[in-house]
Amino acid sequence: MDLLLKEYVDYKCQFPGCNSQIPDKKRGVNYVEVAHIKAVSEGGKSTIGNLIVLCPNHHKEFDLGERNIFEINSDQISGKLNNKNFQINLFNNYSYKIIDSSTEI
Template sequence: MLTDTNRKISIIAYYLSKFNLDAVRALGYANYSEAFEGISQRFGKNNNYLKLRRDEFDVLTGAPRKGWHKRAPATAVLLMHNGLKNYDFDSLTQIVKDLLVDGDNVYVSPAITKDDQKFITQFTEEEIERIINQQDFTSKVVLQDRKANVRIFDDRIQKSLKKLYQYRCQICGATATEAYGVDVTEAHHLDYFSKTANNNPGNIVVLCPDHHRIVHKTKAVFNFELHQFEYENAKVDTLMYNLHL
């Protein structure tokens, strides 16, 4: 999975704050104490750590517990809430279960050599993203060295991100999997891969084909602090779903 330990715990804490005992039972625990102990140990934290993290979200989720609900939320807590508030119970339950069963390994893009970077410059950004999204090595003459292709156009991170967002566009939430049973989402590099060779998760968002084309056509700029695409005509598209940036 692509999230670090603290982000994983924050997502789980939000889930427990918003859905309370329903969340506890959905994860297979009988009560809060079991859940806090089991999940905290899973991530190498003390038993009270997850409880404290959960309580931080209470002011935003409307939980009836006393304590943190009178305090102003920290900026990081508010950002996490904004990134999770659009998920319903079933969707967030599945995400949390995936976080709990998944290992702590973080996918890291294979090291790109200087020769790789030189090779990349012969592609447009659209061609690179088409190759990575579709693993289409016929769209242009690509290296005959299979290991080089796999290294440069590695798609494991994109696949993991798409799964994390349940194949939904991070801007509008559109998905084709529910109605048609197919995934049409595409990975987009915020800082162009053709210029940076940066294929790490912090440089990638998952978009529907329409928004992906719009972002490229308008040359939209991503504001990493506000998590939004900004256009020359002053229009702004804020991410509806954000679990990893």
């Protein structure tokens, strides 16, 4: 599952505007991690809809930061991370958009 998701997003962080690239020369792709939207400790499952691909920095920010999820559906997840609104189109890395933090969702 993890590998498929990473492949699907071309080994790129799904967080809007992130251009992080950590080349893994052994594997020939960028290093990224699969993160749970709802933590496993809170009953989150490792299934599509609860997983996103993030660079290590965003993964940590996601896990440790002030996080509010407004909505999760099959297409997207929207929320606020450390006072910045974000919207991630699930598994469609090319059509995400950044929402200005002043924008109402």
